[in-house]
Amino acid sequence: MGAQDTICALASGPPPSAIAVVRVSGPAVPDICGRLLASGVPEPRRAVLTRITDSGGAEIDHGLACFSPAPHSYTGEHTLELYLHGGPAVIAHALDALTALPGVRLAEAGEFTRRAFEAGKLDLTEAEGVADLIEAETLGQKAQALRQLSGGLSDTYNEWRDELTGLLALVEVMVDFPDEGDVDAGAASPVRGRIESLMAEVEAALGDGGIGERIRDGFRIAIVGPPNAGKSSILNRLARREAAIVTDIAGTTRDVVEVRLVLGGQVVWIADTAGLRETEDVVEAEGVRRAKRAAAEADLRIHVIDAEDPSPPPGPVLAQDIVVFNKADLRFPLLAPDGALPVSAKTGEGLDRLESSISGFVSQRAASVEAPVITRARHREKLTRGLAALKAARDAMDQDLGFELVAEDLRLAIREMQSIVGEIGVEDVLGAVFSRFCIGK
Ligand SMILES: Nc1nc2c(ncn2[C@@H]2O[C@H](COP(=O)(O)OP(=O)(O)OP(=O)(O)O)[C@@H](O)[C@H]2O)c(=O)[nH]1
Ligand SMILES: [Mg+2]
Structure with a gap:
């Protein structure tokens, strides 16, 4: 598959759509314009409204065509863009008509941009x-x-x-x-x-601080604490769905369960983890090991204190971490320790404040480096x-x-x-x- 091949592909989203963009790049483009467009080869970089047919003369669609001759195009090659009605049959007919021509084939993933890179239009980071x-x-x-x-x-x-x-x-x-x-x-x-x-x-x-990677791939947040504190219930509240299993049996969560959300304008991965305790159970012990690793690798930890059985967080609490006092519905007046946010995963109380604390953290972090390289x-x-x-x-x-x-x-x-x-x-x-x-x- 040399660069001499002419490639074509649907460049717009999946059909049906109002308009579909079919993109063609390579040396055969002028010939394709001559064969398929009633307009012939359009004036460079001008959209022309034209009838588009296959090489047997059957009409594909009426649409706009835009021809960009080499080297002044995205790929640096001759390119043609067709703006068609975005129905599946129109698109299939257009791609069939194009690939039926000599030297024309469907593009592979990223091939237009790879050609742009190879033509020196873009470097790799671009x-x-x-x-x-x-x-x-x-x-x-x-x-x-x-x-x-x-x-x-x-x-x-x-x-x-x-x-x-x-x-x-x-x-x-x-x-x-x-x-x-x-x-x-x-x-x-x-x-x-x-x-x-x-x-x-x-x-x-x-x-x-890995800010550029975090903005691109998401910030990592781990919910940690003793068994039965309500960690999975809090995750489910944040996710607004039953992402993790909740039971009244201590040691329910074993694997790390991750949920992807957008908070504070940033992608965040919230991980629910196994309750931290000494255990003889091999599976649970592995869960605890994974929980500790998730906590250590996270940008932020949400430490959950169980209002039914309050004890200080078992792991280290860093400056940015959030401590929540869960099951606040069970205790009135609230006896949340200093600095802990009273919440109830059962009633939803305090969850908005937890969400805005997380949002505040990630948006502040994201802004902490002006232009990460x-x-x-x-x-x-x-x-x-x-x-x-x-x-x-x-x-x-x-x-x-x-x-x-x-x-x-x-x-x-x-x-x-x-x-x-x-x-x-x-x-x-x-x-x-x-x-x-x-x-x-
Ligand atoms: N009253 C009350 N009960 C809650 C609250 N949050 C969780 N629970 C209950 O506490 C029990 C444990 O909840 P989970 O969310 O499974 O707790 P966990 O921390 O994930 O527990 P492990 O996975 O075993 O570590 C369940 O019976 C929940 O219904 C709450 O805010 N109030
Ligand atoms: Mg759990």
């Missing part, structure tokens, strides 16, 4: 921004994806790469002229300082490796290991920056990124 924008459910995700799509991440990575390239040039001069001993010391010191300041910038980016684990992994290479370069300088080694470490760091933006792309990374797109994008 292409990821396209995918994120399509999937964005919250305004926070949308804003982050738009920033990424318009080069907000690549700008930083490219700046770092350019700075490193400049440093490498300086170091290479020292490798090439090793005898200029006096020059070495003088020229080397600014290099070391610049490596250090770059390290500080990369460290700051890595130390962003890491939005995926892929970025974090490469940047971490880039930082390690920078450290190695600095240490090689400090230990007088020779400029060849420093140069090698700088080259490694450059490679990590380049692979984030896809300048050097390992094929499997590209495959992994683009295969997650929808067809037609």
Whole structure:
């Protein structure tokens, strides 16, 4: 399947819809216009209303056609977009008519954007921004994806790469002229300082609390506490459905039950966990182990105190955590400990305040880093490796290991920056990124 294939796909949502957009990209586009459009090849980048037929002359639809000749198109190739009536038969007829033509086939997931990437229209982080924008459910995700799509991440990575390239040039001069001993010391010191300041910038980016990834993938919240405190009942209230099993038997929940919600304009994953207690039961003990892990990994914990059997939270309570005093319906006047939020999963009392505490936490967290440059684990992994290479370069300088080694470490760091933006792309990374797109994008 070479780039010479012309690809086509439905680019709009599933039928029926008012309008369906069928997208075509590749060298056969002018020929396709000649064969299928009564208008012939439309004037570039102008929508024309035309009768559209298959090659046997049978009418597909009356619709708008827009032709964008290479290289000024999304993919950099000749492209044609057809705006048809969005019925399943119209779409099927259009795609059949297109794929019946020589050199035309259906596109694979993400293939239009992959072609755009290969034509240099987008770099890899920008292409990821396209995918994120399509999937964005919250305004926070949308804003982050738009920033990424318009080069907000690549700008930083490219700046770092350019700075490193400049440093490498300086170091290479020292490798090439090793005898200029006096020059070495003088020229080397600014290099070391610049490596250090770059390290500080990369460290700051890595130390962003994972906000970009949280905005994209969701914040993690764990409901923890002793058995029977009402953790699952609280989850069900928050989820507004019976997501977890509730019984009066202590030790009901074993697995971590997660529910995805949008609160405070952000995606949050709320995890109900097994009640924390010492137990001989092998299954329950595994549940407790998982509960502890979920609590440790969460951005925020909701500690549930049982009003029927109040005791302090068994696990560590961090500053941002929320403590709730559940079954408040059973105790009047309320005896909630200081700082604990009285709630009743039974009556729903206090649940709105719990929800707004969670919303407040996530929206504040999301705003705590203005423009995170890491939005995926892929970025974090490469940047971490880039930082390690920078450290190695600095240490090689400090230990007088020779400029060849420093140069090698700088080259490694450059490679990590380049692979984030896809300048050097390992094929499997590209495959992994683009295969997650929808067809037609
Ligand atoms: N009166 C009253 N009963 C409640 C409240 N919340 C939960 N319960 C009851 O408490 C019992 C335990 O509730 P669960 O939600 O299963 O408690 P849990 O903390 O998930 O328990 P484990 O999964 O065993 O750790 C059930 O009988 C619930 O109906 C509440 O606010 N008021
Ligand atoms: Mg439970």
